[in-house]
Amino acid sequence: MIKTLTRCLCFLLLASACSSQKKVQNDDAVRLSAEDEKIITDVQRTTFNYFWDGAEPTSGMGRERLHIDNVYPENDKMVVTSGGSGFGVMAILVGIERGFITREQGLERLEKIVRFLETADRFHGAWPHWWNGETGKVKPFGKKDNGGDLVETSYMLQGLLCARQYFKTGNEKEKTIAARIDELWKEVEFDWYRNGGQNVLYWHWSPDYAWQMNFPVKGYNECLIMYILAASSPTHGVPAEVYHEGWARGGKIKDTVTTYGHTLVLSHNGAPKYGGPLFWAHYSYLGLDPRALTDRYANYWDENRNQTLINYDWCVDNPKHYKGYGADNWGLTASYSVKGYAAHAPGDGDRGVISPTAALSSMPYTPKESLQALRHWYKNMKDSIYGPYGFYDAFSEQYNWFPKRYLAIDQGPAVVMMENYRSGLLWKLFMSCDEIKTGLKKLGFQSPWLKN
Template identity: 50%
Template structure:
């Protein structure tokens, strides 16, 4: 999770041509125009506010402008692909920015091919996340690689700088020693490794959470692949993996009671297409739909009596709050709504997601809409609105709106041979593995 840093405002980089105005639109936009507006304004976070030296995504606005985030940068790579497809930037501009990002990371600190959660965007040195978290973060690395795969498939031309780009991405993928993080062949993966503290954090990655993408990438890798038992005997054996208990009228297949923060349904599924994706544990479209509906039903029931909650104002996920930052969920409800939670759930439940999006934009835009799209979170009970934007919350909005509109990132990502191999080795089924178009 991202943590707040001391205030220090940055100067945006080169603006996108004809970028949307900062103020909310006064006229009522149709659904498609509204979605375009939210995507394009949010994209400015990655394009204009990207770090000037590395080109990577800064962790947040009103934070330490030198701190860049690897997972958020992976989401930003997907946003750059969308920006080209939507015509907001040119293909050549996108390729140049990606070369800048990758070239920086080729010289930056890495550990067994994996990158830290945070690093300095000028020097490439680790920025310590916690006292012993000063080395590899395997989950953040997986989110970064997820973004690179979408770009590698998309930028497929045989001329110019695109072949070089694909080659650099390939080299970065090959360098990740996924199997190292099994700790000498254990049935599982471990989140952190430090050159100073080794495995002292001892954080085995157990589900259900945001980490499915990691196991698919690690199982399908050309080099340093993990055995399937690391998934089946590790990740899937957590006491909070299987649920299958009805809550608020919703049958939840996987996860803790209440479902956990909604980013569980987003981060791995920016690239992984959940439509028709199944394994021995769950149907992942049904899982994400149930999680979304449960989060909505909880907010409508509003057992905490928080002001503002209702059918047009819902969505609990990791975000800033009046006293810091937390992974908000039904079992950790502090009266804070994060717009990214509902907006990034658009593919799963467009009826309730669009209702929330319209409320955030049309009714609350004067307070909630900013330079890079929606501010991170708000609490009507506390009469508080964050004045921050976070990479890990802006990125999923852009990508999941696009997956709802066109399926672009899902279709690109699922074409990758190693992704397919990883799914097959873990015994998943998907229409993409059969060459069947997914509507």
């Protein structure tokens, strides 16, 4: 009873803090039927299991990939990912709230994950893209990419800060894990990744190759959360100029293009007409609430929704005449492809491959369209594209290609964004962080969360 009351009190406090959010609910929200609720819950549960039953056992972290068809080297099974595991941390919180696991089980798993993060290789506080989950030693993502990856670190931190907020008012064990997460957050040296004090953040740093990867991160793409966290850090924060001159390119991030009647006001890197792959509308917004979020450059809800609608309309229009495309079978994003891995997107990036995570993770933006695809896949295609950890990563009816493979960085957003559509859970947790509110204000953002 005491545990139940504590949990209820925690969420009453969160509910009070987000009362102003009522005015920014999606006007296009769909009233879910009992059947819809059942399907969504089942998909969330099985997809969550990627990070639960499918986790690497020593570290508790999410594996980079899991192939049910076993078409990858056996020694790849211990490779774990920082960004995908950050999404997995959020999925664990969903699992607790939905009753897939107990609060105690979730806490125990997070203790294992935090212990790994405290002892595994770090580089000026930032984690690498990949580790060996059994040893904590970096596994190079590429020859010179064997050090800190600030973008993937930011995805991990987004999840960890949600967990900190979830447990910080709990019992002593919960408060302890929240405090340990707080230390990890404060140890990330965002300011180091300015590469000598430049007004831009660099994606990579290596102890062997220093800045040779030479990747200053400029928008617009999936990396907004990194700049938000860098501005918000209480120990290694960066000034607003880093955001405005680096990410926003001195204002050149602004652009206006209308496709299928939907207007984008940001210059999407390499995809000016259609917007980029849909993960650009997902990864930074798993915790960062885009509803009524604005700055001098964009309304981020409108930008994400319009990008999603362009993606949807392209698949319905289907100018390349791929088999199976339509209103109930759409969604282009980065995923496995018929040949390797590709950032699928409207235009030249469309290769006839549908990635279920694209529509599922877009549910807050396009509930009607996302639910239509979900129902079709679940009811009519389940035998071909659904497995022990939810929908497989990608498929193509055009090429009769139905691999039984998963990627962490695609499974996590589906669980999280479906939950944000249902309850706003992760948005409430992340936006309740005082540091995030301070950082957003520093950068000139406006949001209902900043009015309290």
